[in-house]
Amino acid sequence: MEKRWVATIHLDTLEVEHDLSFKFKCVESCGKCCYELEIPVRDEDIARIEDLGYNAWEFVDYEKMFYRGDKFLSYALKKRPFDGGCVFLDPETMRCRIYGKRPLACRLYPFVFVKQGRVMEVYVKMDSFCPGLDHPEGEPITREFILREYGDVVEEYRRKVVKSQE
Incomplete structure (x- = not known):
């Protein structure tokens, strides 16, 4: 499975760095x-x-x-x-x-979230069958995108980070 980094979320501040060149749109x-x-x-x-x-x-x-x-x-x-x-x-x-x-797993696809300490890296599975990858009408994987689509997943990881600091 080829995967590509598209974003990093800092779990303590919710700051997001993202790949400006990648866009995604789930094709209905x-x-x-x-x-x-x-x-x-x-x-x-x-x-x-x-x-x-x-x-x-x-x-x-x-x-x-x-x-x-x-x-x-x-x-x-x-x-x-x-x-x-x-x-x-x-x-x-x-x-x-x-x-x-x-x-x-259906909800997350094609994204993969990997927690590494206080950051969570977001990768995309570059499956050739998915027409939404780098879609011309797609959306970049920004903070707004991540929190809108996966806010509950991010919050669950954030709680784990807080617990590990206690």
Whole structure:
């Protein structure tokens, strides 16, 4: 996986340095990531989706597992057998049926957040299938972009930094 640095967030001040040359725009109704990616579903994701009335057996692929080293992290989101798309992707509209409650991995894609002490680096996965990377109508990965789209993720990391300083 090729990844590219696009921003650094200073967790104590929320100052952001970013790559002025990179822009991103999620292309509505594209759905390519829903076909191309294997998505990990955390316990929190499963509980949130079950709250919508789904049973975990309908959307969790218990045969696909994610590990970091030898530590089990999660199972994967199921794919439809007839076309390989995510079970929540509407094949006619190419829109997610659970968009507001989708797994964190779906929400973050194509970005990867890496905490290093008091800063969090933001990288973008340079997947060739994603038409939103360096999109001419895209938005730079500024402080405003990050806080609007991922403010809760940044805040969670900030709390961990504060706790480690106590």
